[in-house]
Amino acid sequence: MTAMPAPPPARKQSALLATLNRNRLSWVGIGMLAVIFAVAIFAPLLSPHDPLQQNILHRLEPPSAEFWLGTDSYGRDVLSRLFHGARISLTIGFLAVLVAMIVGSTLGVLAGYIGGIFDQVVMGIVDVMLSFPTLLLGLMVAAMLGASLENLIIAIAITETAPFVRVARAPTIAMKRQDFVEAGRALGFSPGRIMGVHILPNILSDIVVVASLWMASAIRTEASLSFIGLGVSPPTPTWGGMIREGFENILSAWWLVVFPSLAILLTVLALNILGDALRDAIDPKLRGEE
Amino acid sequence: MNGLQVRGLKKHFILGGGFLGGKTSRVRAVENMSFDVPEGASVGLVGESGCGKSTVSRAVLRLVEPDEGTVTFNGTDVRAASPAQMRKLRQKMQFIFQDPYSSLNTRRTIRQTLEEPLKVHRMGSPAERRERVEAILPEVGLPQEALDRYPHEFSGGQRQRIGIARALVLEPELVVADEPVSALDVSVQAQILRLLDDLRQRRTLSFLFVSHDLGVIRHFCDVTCVMYLGHLIEYGPTEEILDDPAHPYTMLLRESSPVPDPTSRIANAKMTGEIPSPANPPTGCPFHTRCPRATPECKEVMPKMKEIAPGRQVACHLY
Numbered sequence: 086m087t088a089m090p091a092p093p094p095a096r097k098q099s100a101l102l103a104t105l106n107r108n109r110l111s112w113v114g115i116g117m118l119a120v121i122f123a124v125a126i127f128a129p130l131l132s133p134h135d136p137l138q139q140n141i142l143h144r145l146e147p148p149s150a151e152f153w154l155g156t157d158s159y160g161r162d163v164l165s166r167l168f169h170g171a172r173i174s175l176t177i178g179f180l181a182v183l184v185a186m187i188v189g190s191t192l193g194v195l196a197g198y199i200g201g202i203f204d205q206v207v208m209g210i211v212d213v214m215l216s217f218p219t220l221l222l223g224l225m226v227a228a229m230l231g232a233s234l235e236n237l238i239i240a241i242a243i244t245e246t247a248p249f250v251r252v253a254r255a256p257t258i259a260m261k262r263q264d265f266v267e268a269g270r271a272l273g274f275s276p277g278r279i280m281g282v283h284i285l286p287n288i289l290s291d292i293v294v295v296a297s298l299w300m301a302s303a304i305r306t307e308a309s310l311s312f313i314g315l316g317v318s319p320p321t322p323t324w325g326g327m328i329r330e331g332f333e334n335i336l337s338a339w340w341l342v343v344f345p346s347l348a349i350l351l352t353v354l355a356l357n358i359l360g361d362a363l364r365d366a367i368d369p370k371l372r373g374e375e
Numbered sequence: 376m377n378g379l380q381v382r383g384l385k386k387h388f389i390l391g392g393g394f395l396g397g398k399t400s401r402v403r404a405v406e407n408m409s410f411d412v413p414e415g416a417s418v419g420l421v422g423e424s425g426c427g428k429s430t431v432s433r434a435v436l437r438l439v440e441p442d443e444g445t446v447t448f449n450g451t452d453v454r455a456a457s458p459a460q461m462r463k464l465r466q467k468m469q470f471i472f473q474d475p476y477s478s479l480n481t482r483r484t485i486r487q488t489l490e491e492p493l494k495v496h497r498m499g500s501p502a503e504r505r506e507r508v509e510a511i512l513p514e515v516g517l518p519q520e521a522l523d524r525y526p527h528e529f530s531g532g533q534r535q536r537i538g539i540a541r542a543l544v545l546e547p548e549l550v551v552a553d554e555p556v557s558a559l560d561v562s563v564q565a566q567i568l569r570l571l572d573d574l575r576q577r578r579t580l581s582f583l584f585v586s587h588d589l590g591v592i593r594h595f596c597d598v599t600c601v602m603y604l605g606h607l608i609e610y611g612p613t614e615e616i617l618d619d620p621a622h623p624y625t626m627l628l629r630e631s632s633p634v635p636d637p638t639s640r641i642a643n644a645k646m647t648g649e650i651p652s653p654a655n656p657p658t659g660c661p662f663h664t665r666c667p668r669a670t671p672e673c674k675e676v677m678p679k680m681k682e683i684a685p686g687r688q689v690a691c692h693l694y
Contacts, residue, residue, distance in 0.1 A: 264472040264473075264478035267438055268472060270438055272465060273462040273495060
């Protein structure tokens, strides 16, 4: 009785790719990130020297053929430390955002779906957290917990949970009014199934976009905390820690500060470009005809 | 007693207010509705936009929680049912939505959409479930290839068929349909109505059918309830109500709906004024502000439902 429609129109996936293609800059961001991740993963293979190996004979040497980016005040190779520091920065950035994303989106979906008093309490706490500057909150938590890799991840995750609650809550409220959610209730689905199977997949793209932007912020916060000495303890190389150590000799040995700063700058820039491109790709207002 | 009985159903929505207690207003969406949907019957619910008919249809299934009144289905009190009892009841009472676009989750295939209710209610083995899903497609006039496609690949009429299949896959006894054809093209409307008619006969379903289209109601319903501003104002067999309306509002409703033959059009059929806001309803009979035959009494006293003929009730001071 009813004929099947013509071949299906282009799937969502390729629409996303098309938008990414329209914005050439997004591929620059993706390319940069790919290189940074590759460096972090293969740091032991790529590093020309041991990042912890001290060498009194080669203290504070400027960039040369042997030490491409120079050496620090203990004679350690800056390039190798930079490569190994990428592991710490990306690990912290990724895990902190992952924790914040899981906790924040869960709370946001629950607050949006349940509503009422629960929603008001959660959003009240979120507003309080958002009113603290990220760095100040991170500083407080890190100072309370003490400096270690795990505590740094927890501290940064706490500072970044609140934005995810907000980002997950708003589309959940919009989804809740959709008929298919009401259909789920009429069919006797449990609230958990409605939230997990029907609402979450529909709002996941919004959350992922925010995650890429906040990962940049997490890397910045980690560098800032390391810079003021609340980061991973020395001699483990971190970008923020390298800047702090180099700061003492900034006038005589510029390379100690400039190269880790550049690394942070490029990573944050790449993540922001990617986040902006993803946001444009899923925003129907910017997507053009639909 | 089988079938659905609704007694004294009431639902008010509170708007505004908030943490610091701003100004609130109370929208009286449904006031004191009582009606029955006997086993195997189809009952129509008509009225203007905003008269509360959709709220009634949702309150019956507790998709919105009623404030007062009782809803009984097959002898079970629906409002008092525990979550476990409610799950059992939901198997027997299903809902068809108006908008075939927002009523399907765009990220799930038709197979997932149709199989999920069976899974949730733990009906049959995986093989039996697959069989049942495959069997329901031809019943609603969809080809088997539809199963592994996504909703966006279908037209509005086809999507509505999917929505109907989803409602029927649990083999309910009562189907509540909230304007199931009003979002569709006229030619498709006829197809969907014919499909619902077929299914009703084949499966002996009871229907609570919400519509503002008297033609659709006449075609589909044995009994009709006319609503105005949250109140039930007339109740009786569809033919009698539409051919010989008793309440002045029903008369106006009938006269203002299109008639196929232009020569039989009634000359002076017009409704004056807007429907009053349910947040600020008039005193007395809710219809007196627009009623051509209103008396001083109508402004003061809300008329009660009166039986004017066997099976026919009307709430109007004229009777």
